[in-house]
Amino acid sequence: MEFHPRDTVDIYERAKNQPFDHLWYKVHYFQQKSYRESEANKRLKDLQESITPSKRQGDVFDKIRRRRYEALALMGDTSRVMILHGTPSGRMVHGLGAGHVRETSITLHAVYGVPYIPGSSIKGIVQHWALQAFFNGKEDRFKKALDERQQAALVMNDLFGTQTSQGIIQFHDAFVRGNFFLKPDVITVHYGDYYQGNKPATDNMHTVPNGFYTVTDGIFEFILTQLYDIRGCASGLAAEQLLDIAATWLRLALTEFGIGAKTSSGYGFFRELTDVTNAVLNPVKENLKRKEAKKQEALAKKREEEEEKRRQALLEERLNNMSEAERLAYEIEQLSDSQEDQDKSKSVLYEQVIAHAEQGELTPAKALKTYWERIGSWKVKKKARRQYGKVQTIKTYLDDES
Structure with a gap:
């Protein structure tokens, strides 16, 4: 006999008769309709016309977001927090080259099933934008400027860190929110045999269309944080100034360079980024205060009840001895x-x-x-x-x- 935690059993009992709607499985599993080598060109199912999160999946996303907001609100005691909402100007695809049976993929959170941009990618594109903007993309120019203590190079070191020290800005994963869809698109390979090293590239080679999913509609939520206790920045700027600079560079990177795959074809660009920190976190902070007040009230009541029980026990003992x-x-x-x-x-x-x-x-x-x-x-x-x-x-x- 196997035993499982009660909450796990309860979740399973509620979910076992529900339709299967986790986006990770819809995209990464059940893609093949044939496993015969003779049918290699017909082995994959057609992509769905559109994948929309179910209401239940949407409720899960909302709960995840609320928990994340609460964590960020609590971080406010030790860190500065900035939340930016970015609206893509078109389609968005991240992780196109990741391993997948279709040879094209998309980055989905393995647990939550929601499309997202990893924080490492966000940090990378902002750093790339700064290197292009200030040093024409030349690493040697950046190193020379760093040796000469030029302000832009010092700011980059403060923001992104070095081999021996971490940057002062934390770039968090950016999850999509709102009514988003996964819609199919196509990459057409013109010289498949050439890319595989079999034949020279010629115009009579057969084109091979490969389908992939993109994120449409919805907005992405970018989050930057920075510890309050920051001292001795190389640039000489205050920590809050550096957070504002990071947000500005993020806006410019996403609107000028885009992020993710196929940016050269117009994917992954953003129209605007809006600072929604106060609008998002202030209600959460007020709600946390109310929760804490109720918690303290409940604790005080519990302490009173325990004290009353203790008094009653002492009284009962005293009465028994009378x-x-x-x-x-x-x-x-x-x-x-x-x-x-x-x-x-x-x-x-x-x-x-x-x-x-x-x-x-x-x-x-x-x-x-x-x-x-x-x-x-x-x-x-x-x-x-x-x-x-x-x-x-x-x-x-x-x-x-x-």
Whole structure:
């Protein structure tokens, strides 16, 4: 018998009869319709006309995004955070050359199934843009400028780091959000035999179309972070200035160079990037404050309940160690000024007090006297004959002439 965590079992039970909608499997699995070598040219299924995330998958993406926002909001205690929304000007494909049965691929998150641009790619294109913009793409010019302590080179070192030190900006994975689609496109190989090293390239070679998926619609969410505790930047600029520079360079890189595959054909370019940090994180921070307040309230309530349990346990232990007379005296001491308690003290409890007094146990009688003094029922006139008689009886046992 195999055992699994309860939450895993619950998820499986809910999902086992649901349609299979994880994008990773739709793109990377179940692509072949034949495994015969004789049908090699017909072995692949046609690409779907369009792949749209299901509502359930969309709900998963929303939950992931909310958790990410909460993590970023909590990072605000130690780091500066900047969130930029980028709108592609056309189609977008990243990871086209990754291993795939179709020999064309697309970068999808293996767990979440959402298209994304890895942070390493984002950092790479921004660094490439800076090298092109300031040093004409020449590494030797950059190194010379670094030796001469030129500002642009020093800023690049601060942002991206070196072989011996890390950069001060963290480039996070950029996930697509909104109503996006995966739509097919085609790469047509004209000289397949030539590329395989079999024949010289000629115009009579058969073209080989290869299908691949691209991301259309939706927006990409770019995130930059930077620790507050940054000192001694080589450029001499403040850390917050360097974060602004990184965001500016990111905008320029994505609008001028694009990112991903086939940028020379117009893929992967962005129209604009908008800073949405406050609009996104402020509501999240307020919600976290409310959650924390509720959490602290629940903890305080729990502590009170535990303290009350502890007091009750001590009281129970104390009562268990008391004699009957001591327990009766304790009960009288706990009486309030309510009419119900006053009536109880003059009936049931009074009779019990007298019974103990007859046995020589006077502690309950003393407690009852104190209680009646408090509520004004000790010094009564003779005309209140019933209560007057009870007081006189108590006095007799206590040898009290007051």
